[in-house]
Amino acid sequence: MSQDNDDFLQNLSGTQGASVTSLSQLWAKKYVQNLVEIDNVKRGRANTAQGLLYSLRSSGVNAWLVTESMLAREVQRHGIDPGLIDPWEISKDIHDIYKKLLSAYANDVIPRRFSLLISSDLGRIRRKWTKQDPRLISFVSMQFHHTGQELVGSISLKEKILFGEYLKVIDDHLYMPLQRAYEAAANHDYDSPPLAVVRHILPVSTKIAKEICQRVIEVYPNYRSKSGLLSDPSLQISSIRDVEMFQVYLWVCVLEGNMAAIQQELFPLCLMLYPTLRVSWELVRLMLYLMGKKIANLLGQEQATIFKPYFRELWSMFSPEVLPAIES
CATH class of the missing domain: 1.10.490.20 (Phycocyanins)
Incomplete structure (x- = not known):
């Protein structure tokens, strides 16, 4: 080994070298810790999504009780045909959307990307229900909203904030005729x-x-x-x-x-x-x-x-x- 290499190694073991090594180790540990934290977050999101998926059906049932109690009087007052309000069909549509939402959340698909992926499905649901009677979208949107409220009741505040970004994507597309706006713009x-x-x-x-x-x-x-x-x-x-x-x-x-x-x-x-x-x-x-x-x-x-x-x-x-x- 050359004298230069010996000097280099000696410098590393000296006070100055120890400081440099210490800083390098701190940075390396920080980088590794960040990776560990990212992995933990991903595992946490996946576990949360799995847990919410298990409770999705019961949350939907509870949500429908709230939705129906809020809008039952309005159905009579506005002369809406009760036969058009199919709770099972509405719940199925909402259930299918939530499964896709939970999958996106578990796989760390960012909300903006999720919006692009889900927009056509939500546009289809909107057209399906507004075609029969435009007022039916109130049942669909409220059922989604209350299902979400039921679901997030069991997760931490930090996760509620993260999960809320995905809920907002659905909320916006159900309440707003975004797909209709896109189609009108295309003309x-x-x-x-x-x-x-x-x-x-x-x-x-x-x-x-x-x-x-x-x-x-x-x-x-x-x-x-x-x-x-x-x-x-x-x-x-x-x-x-x-x-x-x-x-x-x-x-x-x-x-x-x-x-x-x-x-x-x-x-x-x-x-x-x-x-x-x-x-x-x-x-x-x-x-x-x-x-x-x-x-x-x-x-x-x-x-x-x-x-x-x-x-x-x-x-x-x-x-x-x-x-x-x-x-x-």
């Missing part, structure tokens, strides 16, 4: 003015929704719906989703060139759900006012002329002349 040329309006606003729709919900909380700090205060974290999530839902329905109308989506789906859905959830029409109108003002400000004058006729129609449907401030 437009790339430089179509209506499509340009939607492309301009859609990327900031969540930001718009968050700002509007925050403003509504400021105006109604003590307002309490059936689910709690508007400022409650869980209620903020659903409120933001609802504001996004109104936006997506509006964009479907812009892209389709008519108000059918709002008239046939959104409006009846709101009439069924909001009184049940103790959401006042005054609150809805404030949200709509803020939404219309915000979107108009973000659009140029030319694009705003495309948007405003549809918004005026939407506003008129929820006006005090149609929906009084005091609900029965």
Whole structure:
């Protein structure tokens, strides 16, 4: 061995060498520890998914009891044919979606990727139920929501946060006509003015929704719906989703060139759900006012002329002349 090599080894065993070695070992241990933690997280997700899969059926049964108790009165009030509401078929659709969700969660498929993978299935389910009666989607979406609430009751707070991202994907696709919006957009040329309006606003729709919900909380700090205060974290999530839902329905109308989506789906859905959830029409109108003002400000004058006729129609449907401030 050469003298240079001897000196090198001696340096390693010296004070300076010991410091370098110590730092290197710390870094190596940190790297290995990170791998161990990643493996533990993956195993944890897989174990959680397996446990939730075992309880999925019972969670679905319990969820249906809640869904039915909340909407039974509305079925009679709105004259919905009870024969169209097949709890077994609805539960089967929800069960199949949850199995795919749990598989994605267990295999660490990121929520954005999961959204792409599941969107066509959810679009099919949406079309299936809205085709019979658009109001039936309320049963499907609420059944999914309450099944999720039953499931997450048994997992840790950290996992609830992670799992919640996957629940939101399903929630968004069931409440919002996203697939219908995609299909309507496909019928437009790339430089179509209506499509340009939607492309301009859609990327900031969540930001718009968050700002509007925050403003509504400021105006109604003590307002309490059936689910709690508007400022409650869980209620903020659903409120933001609802504001996004109104936006997506509006964009479907812009892209389709008519108000059918709002008239046939959104409006009846709101009439069924909001009184049940103790959401006042005054609150809805404030949200709509803020939404219309915000979107108009973000659009140029030319694009705003495309948007405003549809918004005026939407506003008129929820006006005090149609929906009084005091609900029965």
